[in-house]
Amino acid sequence: MEYEINRVTTTLLAACEAARLPERYQALVDKYPQDPDDNAPMVSLPGKIAIVDSFGLPIRYVKSEGGYFRLNHKKFAHPHMSVTIIMLQWVRFTIGTYLDGNWRGTYMPELAHMVRYLRGETTENYQHSPNNSVWCYNETQLTQALTELFAIFNDVCQAMPPLPPGTKVTWN
Numbered sequence: 001m002e003y004e005i006n007r008v009t010t011t012l013l014a015a016c017e018a019a020r021l022p023e024r025y026q027a028l029v030d031k032y033p034q035d036p037d038d039n040a041p042m043v044s045l046p047g048k049i050a051i052v053d054s055f056g057l058p059i060r061y062v063k064s065e066g067g068y069f070r071l072n073h074k075k076f077a078h079p080h081m082s083v084t085i086i087m088l089q090w091v092r093f094t095i096g097t098y099l100d101g102n103w104r105g106t107y108m109p110e111l112a113h114m115v116r117y118l119r120g121e122t123t124e125n126y127q128h129s130p131n132n133s134v135w136c137y138n139e140t141q142l143t144q145a146l147t148e149l150f151a152i153f154n155d156v157c158q159a160m161p162p163l164p165p166g167t168k169v170t171w172n
């Protein structure tokens with residue numbers, strides 16, 4: 001666990017703690033569980049793009065690697081913060097930051113797990129479990145889940161310390 005925490009930075013984890021990410025993310029996981037039906041519906045790609053566009057954030061769809069949504073940090077109020085969203089029937093947010101010349105970040109469930117670990121809480125194994133993802137099967141669920149996920153991301157951004165004046169952010 002210490003390796004994972006060092007890979008993320010304590011600054012980002014402190015911002016996640018301040019934003020109450022573990023509790024808020026768990027509430028979403030509980031509200032939007034996996035449907036055991038293998039034939040459960042999925043929101044179409046045009047529907048996903050329209051929903052993400054409706055939030056007015058500088059996020060674009062990238063077709064490579066199976067497709068994902070990525071924040072354009074150059075047009076975002078917090079240029080050192082990033083979010084990547086993978087949406088199939090589940091929604092996975094990766095939150096990261098560019099500090100000390102390196103990108104540091106990981107998926108929301110892992111961030112929640114790390115914050116709980118740092119609190120001294122006993123946590124169950126979260127990796128590779130469908131119980132740590134938000135599952136959405138229609139546009140209403142997806143819109144509601146993304147609304148809260150973006151709110152969590154915004155609160156994490158607000159809790160991050162400002163960049164020192166003159167800091168240049170360069171992303172690879």
